[in-house]
Amino acid sequence: xxxxxRLAEKLISxxxxxxxxxxxxxxxxxxxxxxxxADWHRFAAHWDDLVLDPYIGSAGSDQFxxxxxxxxxxxxxxxxxxxxxxxTALPVRPFVQEAExxxxxxxxxxxxxPATEAFLxxxxxxxxIAYDHAVxxxxxxxxxxxxxxxxxxxxxxxxxxxTPEGRHRDGHDFIAMHLIGKNDCSGGESLVYxxxxxxxxxxxxxxxxxxxxxxxxxxSLVEHEVTRLEPGGTEGNRDVLLVAFYPLAS
Numbered sequence: 001x002x003x004x005x006r007l008a009e010k011l012i013s014x015x016x017x018x019x020x021x022x023x024x025x026x027x028x029x030x031x032x033x034x035x036x037x038a039d040w041h042r043f044a045a046h047w048d049d050l051v052l053d054p055y056i057g058s059a060g061s062d063q064f065x066x067x068x069x070x071x072x073x074x075x076x077x078x079x080x081x082x083x084x085x086x087x088t089a090l091p092v093r094p095f096v097q098e099a100e101x102x103x104x105x106x107x108x109x110x111x112x113x114p115a116t117e118a119f120l121x122x123x124x125x126x127x128x129i130a131y132d133h134a135v136x137x138x139x140x141x142x143x144x145x146x147x148x149x150x151x152x153x154x155x156x157x158x159x160x161x162x163t164p165e166g167r168h169r170d171g172h173d174f175i176a177m178h179l180i181g182k183n184d185c186s187g188g189e190s191l192v193y194x195x196x197x198x199x200x201x202x203x204x205x206x207x208x209x210x211x212x213x214x215x216x217x218x219x220s221l222v223e224h225e226v227t228r229l230e231p232g233g234t235e236g237n238r239d240v241l242l243v244a245f246y247p248l249a250s
Contacts, residue, residue, distance in 0.1 A: 005032050012135040012216065016174070019203060020221030021192050022135070026179065026212030033127050040211065043124045044180050047239040050151050051113045056164065064158040070115030070147040073248055074133060076140070085130045087145070089120050115147060132176040132243050135216065146172065146244040154185040154229045154236040162226035162238065167193055167200075169219050172244040177215045179208035184236030185229045190215050193223040208240075 008028065015022035030040070050066035071090040077083065094109035119125065125147075133139050154160040182188065192204040192215075200223065208215065217224055229238055 008032075009135045013137045016135070016216060016218050017137050018221075020218040021204060021224075022216045023204075023206055024135075024214040024216065026210040026214065029128075029131060029178075029212045029214060033124070033131060035124050035127065039124050043122055044211070044239070046116065046119045046122070047149060047151050047180055049116060049119075050149060053112070053150075055110050055112075064153050064160045066151040066153065067112060068115045068119070068149045069112035070120055070149075072120075072129070072145040072147070074129070074140075074143050074145050074245075076133075076142070083126060083130055085126075085133055087126055087129060090144070115149065119149065120147075128178065128241075129243055132174075132216070133245070136174055136245065137218075140245070140247075142248050143173075143245050144248040146242075146246070148242040148244070150240050150242065152188075152229060152238045154231045154238065155234065156231050160185070160229040160231075160238075162188060162229065162240070163224075165225075167191070167223050167225045169195075169223050170244060172219050172246045174245045175217055175219055176243040177208070177217075178241040178243065179211060179213045180239035180241055181211060182209065182236075182238045184232040185238060186232060187227055187229045188238055189227040191225050191227065192217065193225075195221060195223060 012022045012024060050068050052063060053065040053067045056063065056065045069092060071092060072087040073090055075086050075088075077085055092112070092114040094111050129145055150162075152160050152162050177190070189205055189207045191202050193202050194200040203222070206215070215224075229236070
């Protein structure tokens with residue numbers, strides 16, 4: 001690993017300690033990962049194979065989100081062992097978020113459609129997770145990684161809200177939010193807030209615009225949300241990958 005990348009990782013780690021979030025330009029990640037244009041096009045194509053999220057709503061104007069969900073067990077590798085982590089796919093189980101963090105679902109278990117085998121085996125996915133793990137303030141030796149590939153479809157008739165639950169925590173340790181692509185739509189501003197009840201201060205406003213633009217947050221320190229998307233034509237979309245880190249379940 002070169003000195004420039006080590007310094008960048010250190011800066012991101014320091015920002016995650018305080019104020020609790022970091023923005024990473026997509027060009028920086030693309031330069032740091034050993035992948036060419038063909039690799040990125042192959043990776044982005046996985047988002048064309050998502051399925052309608054059955055928990056987002058039952059009416060036509062509510063059915064705007066498509067997703068798949070996956071899980072890995074991550075184990076840190078010794079220095080010099082190639083990829084710095086090993087990732088072992090775990091069986092998909094119902095996804096649960098505590099009601100105190102995301103009130104919309106009232107703590108209900110959601111049976112989300114599993115990620116495809118091709119997605120879970122994509123070497124670029126593994127490299128991206130290893131990158132995310134390396135920037136954590138104290139990268140755990142062992143942890144669980146939750147993956148959410150999400151597409152928000154944007155048309156004049158859809159109420160396209162990337163975070164319909166509004167300002168929230170996810171109930172994880174850290175979350176990396178990677179923009180995969182944004183086409184024919186505007187809006188989608190990411191807002192970061194101090195933790196707190198009532199009306200906590202908004203401490204950052206930014207828009208993920210370029211492929212791999214990334215927001216990483218310490219879920220114990222900040223809350224976040226994304227504003228509504230507006231169509232630029234008849235149909236657009238915003239594709240993201242959420243990579244969540246938390247203790248490995250026994």
